[in-house]
Amino acid sequence: MKTKKEYQTYCLDLDGTVYRGTEAVEEAAGFVQRLLQKGIEPFFVTNNASMTQQQLKDKMAGFGITAKKERIMSSAIAAAKYIKRWYPGRTVYMIGSDGLDQALRQEGVERVQEKADIVLMGIDRNITYDKLATACLEIRNGAVFLSTNQDLAFPSEKGFLPGNGAFTTLVSSSADVDPVYIGKPEIHMLEAIQHEYGFEKSQMVMIGDNYDTDIQAGIHFGIDTIHVNTGVSRMETVLEKKQVPSFVIENLGFWEV
Template structure:
């Protein structure tokens, strides 16, 4: 086993499912923290601020700082600022994406936007989707914080942000830009800010199409856990394989 320094965890389906912790993951994170190894949380969930995610982790018995949390909301806000400057943006989403845009001083509008940004919104309505469709048809760029079609909860799978972004893209016949995993941007941010070599980093997740491909595209080792969206049997049929397979994190020894 390689000696890794930075362990990057997906959240939904890897550390918890909905309102229930995955005990083996929590125990593994505690072991890493006891060994003074670096732990990061890399999530496509744009609905929560880093502070809110920290509180969620705390409820599951995990102590983390906001600096350890990287979300698709932060990446999306930085991308829009760099790519579109002072553009007017229509945002569908919750606290996380709105706070990230406020911190970047990006103007959020309800009418005639230059960009439509879609993050997960549990208060999504037909009116919001229609407004997004009309704006895109009138020339606005379409950006999704992530392309997850579904995510696991203690009840079963719920619709993910990607399902709504694809609805708008199909109505408007345009290709959206997606910012979260499998894009390697969040892992690149961690590497740049802390100076790790790629061989020192490990991406851990349950979803091949987001978590595992993110690690592969970044160039670090990956662990697929069989606790969430994509089961190991399906992953083993993929052309590009994760470095490790485990049923859960009790099987991964450091």
């Protein structure tokens, strides 16, 4: 395990790190405050594709955290940027919610209802058979298959509900094509941040509670990682992994900036 070090670019996961569902993670606001006092504007990196940057900013504000909209990298934003960068001018058939809809508008990506170059899936609580059927048909007709994230389930007050990864699995199994996932543990969100701002990887760190998404994304991208024990993965379990994070802390209060 390395010793503590200073970074220029802090990438913070949201759920489990900054908040837990509708509750704040107590130590997060102070941590962000300390970063801002040092002149460091952090990035917020979330697999959430249903909320817009504004909605996420407002949610954090409710927990006393000041976030700049353009520093919020959701899997929806990253997907739209990915399409603009790698498939410029191509049309998209989208399944998703406000967050994905607005991200595509923001990047000027054209949406179509048929003959799409790309099928892009994000969570959609108003999903229908026809939407899923269209996705399958378009992919079978050769459309590129992208999905915001592979989360199979997410917690709610009722229990674990099916996530976008489960719906993506439906389309993938039926159309017999594997998707490209944008969200963590894939590196696309971190890569988008680095690409846009020209950061050095050695100056970047990914902080999160989930070993399988947050920490894996950081490790795959080749940057330092900090695991916080405030969410999904327990510290003991994380320490038993073959590839441990650069740092393991109880919560963000333990990190001196």
